[in-house]
Amino acid sequence: MTIKEVSEKFNISQDTLRYYEKIGLIKDVKRKNGIRQYEEKELARIEFIVCMRSAGLSIDSLIKYMNLLDRGDGTELERKQLLINERDRLMKRMEEINGAIDKLNYKIDFYEKILLKEPNKNSDMR
Amino acid sequence: MTIKEVSEKFNISQDTLRYYEKIGLIKDVKRKNGIRQYEEKELARIEFIVCMRSAGLSIDSLIKYMNLLDRGDGTELERKQLLINERDRLMKRMEEINGAIDKLNYKIDFYEKILLKEPNKNSDMR
DNA sequence: GCTTGACTTAGAGTTAACTCTAAGTGTTAA
């Protein structure tokens, strides 16, 4: 698969794919006449990376995880711990977002009500 | 309330509070001998801002919302629409995070299993 | 009266994660 195809498949720019390689998040991509040929292994990793990035994991954490994968046997416990940390961070993130959604719903409701019974000039937080 | 107290109450730096003022996110903070005196109105806004920032709303959106609040009557519909947009964005965000958590749980489970029945040298994504 | 410490300002510097530019190569179609 070429860089263009990968970029379209995962909806990330070619620049981003090259950037990920430059910083060592994606490694050992084969070339044919200097042109990148992504294979199964890379595709699986890229899918994971894209998903985790969309959730907000840092590139740094992902590099660490990929390095453990490359070191192979004996790093399983460390990998598991890293993933647990990231999952816990995401769960905390979810709570923050939930809290904000609650607040937003309350305010949206407030506007819904005053917009119904215009011309009540009451207003939130002023 | 001084900048120090506000900073401690909401757990954001004094620099950040000054920065928010500089860019127009917080406005009209009273001074006594040049020193900021935050009042109820500001505190309510800061609480909202901190909560929304923690969920990932952009400063830009928050400035827009605060500007509508300051313009007052007649902007209620616009405010409501802005809040609905942001809420919807957050809900999309939640789904992405949920997807990532699912994937992480799957992998954590995988490591849990292979770590139990060592020395099975199987490994995910290699 | 002098030091200490919390505050002030304007503006420069930092960080993460891209995104763009310029100059060049190699394959494909007319």
Next chain:
DNA sequence: TTAACACTTAGAGTTAACTCTAAGTCAAGC
């Protein structure tokens, strides 16, 4: 065989959101 096009590289530029620096003011305590 020349033009078009997709790719390559190194490195510079961008963006959002801070964070830090330097130089200065002011009230309180010794």
